[in-house]
Amino acid sequence: MIAQVLIAFAAFGPPQTTVLAGDTVTWTNIAARNHTVDGLTEAFESPELGTKATFSHTFATPGASAYYCRIHPFMRGEVDVFRVLLDTPSTPAGTGRPYTLRGRAALPAGSTFPILAGDGSTAATATVGADGEFSASVTPAGASTYHAPEGNTVRLDVLDRRVSAAAARHGSRVAVSASVAPAAPGATVVLQIKLKERFGWWPAAQAKLDAQSHVRFNLRRRRRDRPRGDDAARRRDRARGQPRGQDPISVLTSSSSGKNVRSSAARRKPTPEEPPVPRL
Ligand SMILES: [Cu+2]
Numbered sequence: 001m002i003a004q005v006l007i008a009f010a011a012f013g014p015p016q017t018t019v020l021a022g023d024t025v026t027w028t029n030i031a032a033r034n035h036t037v038d039g040l041t042e043a044f045e046s047p048e049l050g051t052k053a054t055f056s057h058t059f060a061t062p063g064a065s066a067y068y069c070r071i072h073p074f075m076r077g078e079v080d081v082f083r084v085l086l087d088t089p090s091t092p093a094g095t096g097r098p099y100t101l102r103g104r105a106a107l108p109a110g111s112t113f114p115i116l117a118g119d120g121s122t123a124a125t126a127t128v129g130a131d132g133e134f135s136a137s138v139t140p141a142g143a144s145t146y147h148a149p150e151g152n153t154v155r156l157d158v159l160d161r162r163v164s165a166a167a168a169r170h171g172s173r174v175a176v177s178a179s180v181a182p183a184a185p186g187a188t189v190v191l192q193i194k195l196k197e198r199f200g201w202w203p204a205a206q207a208k209l210d211a212q213s214h215v216r217f218n219l220r221r222r223r224r225d226r227p228r229g230d231d232a233a234r235r236r237d238r239a240r241g242q243p244r245g246q247d248p249i250s251v252l253t254s255s256s257s258g259k260n261v262r263s264s265a266a267r268r269k270p271t272p273e274e275p276p277v278p279r280l
Pocket of ligand 1: 034036069071
């Protein structure tokens, strides 16, 4: 498989990539200036990459492999290579209910290995299929990490609450309202915003659930300066007719029991060009 890394104005994104032994990483320069990709752990070096140029390297050996840009040596990245790669769970589990973990292994078909929970116990046994893929059913009693020997570690969140949320734009403002069931009055709710140029989700505002287990955020939209490389990437995506990324807003609650709940929200979402900023 091929993992994609973007090279922005002054950073690799994401700066850390997790792959299976034998996978290829392809870097694409989305910035206006030239960059390179040079291995520090393994010996490989790209030519100077102009805008939209790509470079690929296949990582065969398990371990952490660091790389950098020789034009801007402060730009660093890392590829972590494993023999067994668990997919990051895309949805949370329910307490005491079976949940299927999936992944790929660089092991012969028919090989078996344990899936270990965070406390070191064996949660399941996986068998590698002919296609190199595997699945394993675990039954979490609570949030836990899972890993296989020589494998990456993933975290499986367990929900004891459901978050429903919606966003609506009113002129220059965005209103996000959310409710949590079963009710958790007084629990803290964190609103996160997906910022493409910062490669992930960032907290934008926080508030407490009211007596009806409901919360409302009022955000002001603001135009921001961005690196030119991001503009280029956005134009490219527009040309393809694809929206960028997923819903840009999520709501995370932290209940009194300390468990976390996260839910993608935004039915009508603010434009990614103008991320909302909290009005505090
Ligand atoms: Cu560079």
